[in-house]
Amino acid sequence: MRLGINAFIGCFVLLLLASSSAFGDDMKQVSVGDDKLAYVEAGQGDVIVLVHGGFQDYRLWEQHLPVFSKGYRVIAYSRRNHFPNSTSNDGLPDGAADAHGEDLAAFLTALGVNQAHIVAHSSGAHAALFFASNHPEMVRTLVINEPPASALIVGTPAGADILKAWGVRFAPSQAALRQGDIDAGLRLFADAVGGPGTYDRRSDDERKMMRDNAPPHVADAKSTRRPAFTCDMARRISSPTLVTNGERSPEFFHRIADELERCLPNRTRVFIPGASHTVPSENPQAYDEAVLAFITRSAR
Numbered sequence: 133m134r135l136g137i138n139a140f141i142g143c144f145v146l147l148l149l150a151s152s153s154a155f156g157d158d159m160k161q162v163s164v165g166d167d168k169l170a171y172v173e174a175g176q177g178d179v180i181v182l183v184h185g186g187f188q189d190y191r192l193w194e195q196h197l198p199v200f201s202k203g204y205r206v207i208a209y210s211r212r213n214h215f216p217n218s219t220s221n222d223g224l225p226d227g228a229a230d231a232h233g234e235d236l237a238a239f240l241t242a243l244g245v246n247q248a249h250i251v252a253h254s255s256g257a258h259a260a261l262f263f264a265s266n267h268p269e270m271v272r273t274l275v276i277n278e279p280p281a282s283a284l285i286v287g288t289p290a291g292a293d294i295l296k297a298w299g300v301r302f303a304p305s306q307a308a309l310r311q312g313d314i315d316a317g318l319r320l321f322a323d324a325v326g327g328p329g330t331y332d333r334r335s336d337d338e339r340k341m342m343r344d345n346a347p348p349h350v351a352d353a354k355s356t357r358r359p360a361f362t363c364d365m366a367r368r369i370s371s372p373t374l375v376t377n378g379e380r381s382p383e384f385f386h387r388i389a390d391e392l393e394r395c396l397p398n399r400t401r402v403f404i405p406g407a408s409h410t411v412p413s414e415n416p417q418a419y420d421e422a423v424l425a426f427i428t429r430s431a432r
Contacts, residue, residue, distance in 0.1 A: 185254025
């Protein structure tokens with residue numbers, strides 16, 4: 133009887149894990165250093181790698197994978213210290229863009245991918261900038277949506293005021309996370325990025341994804357300063373680069389994009405209508421159309 137109960141419980145757990153995402157049993161893992169990074173893939177052809185932002189993981193790209201995989205081999209992975217990889221409040225911070233950029237290079241190498249189109253959002257886009265600057269030979273095209281590369285606006289007109297206001301905006305969320313009040317931290321973070329009411333507008337699945345990925349943000353709230361991404365580093369990125377902004381996004385992200393537009397040698401900029409910061413989720417159709425048009429045009 134005990135064996136029967138254990139078998140039933142085991143089957144139930146497997147079913148629960150499989151049903152937690154439409155990706156189901158397609159989950160794979162690859163070793164990067166001492167960690168394993170989870171990923172899913174679909175399609176065939178040239179490789180597109182999707183890099184998620186903060187409080188997110190590979191599930192951000194669930195609705196995009198079928199669109200991109202019609203003409204490409206598409207890979208969506210979870211960055212280190214993000215679900216369903218092993219996580220810890222003392223692990224790698226979400227904002228450690230330099231380290232996440234090196235992880236991306238190691239991830240591609242482990243998969244035997246020499247060059248890829250990189251499509252990245254928010255803190256994942258910040259990591260993608262480090263990656264593209266340090267490993268330009270691995271990038272066919274680069275698509276970045278609103279990276280929080282704040283060092284780019286240091287010393288620019290009104291830059292100090294924008295950075296100060298942005299820090300004040302996020303201070304309550306960081307304080308809540310440091311104190312272990314995850315629920316308050318999630319709500320405050322979402323509303324700081326997207327404006328009041330953003331957290332309440334998010335689906336149950338989106339809120340669950342945020343909670344699953346709280347540990348790297350707790351680590352962020354306790355972390356020390358990381359290396360800065362600079363204009364000189366941007367100038368080393370020779371691949372065609374698409375910089376996207378949400379039409380309604382905070383000025384902070386628009387000013388960073390202004391500087392990227394000035395520093396990147398081969399760039400195009402697109403504004404996605406009706407969207408704030410989380411552009412891939414807020415207007416997925418317009419985002420996908422812009423990304424695929426850019427990749428197709430640039431890869432000729």
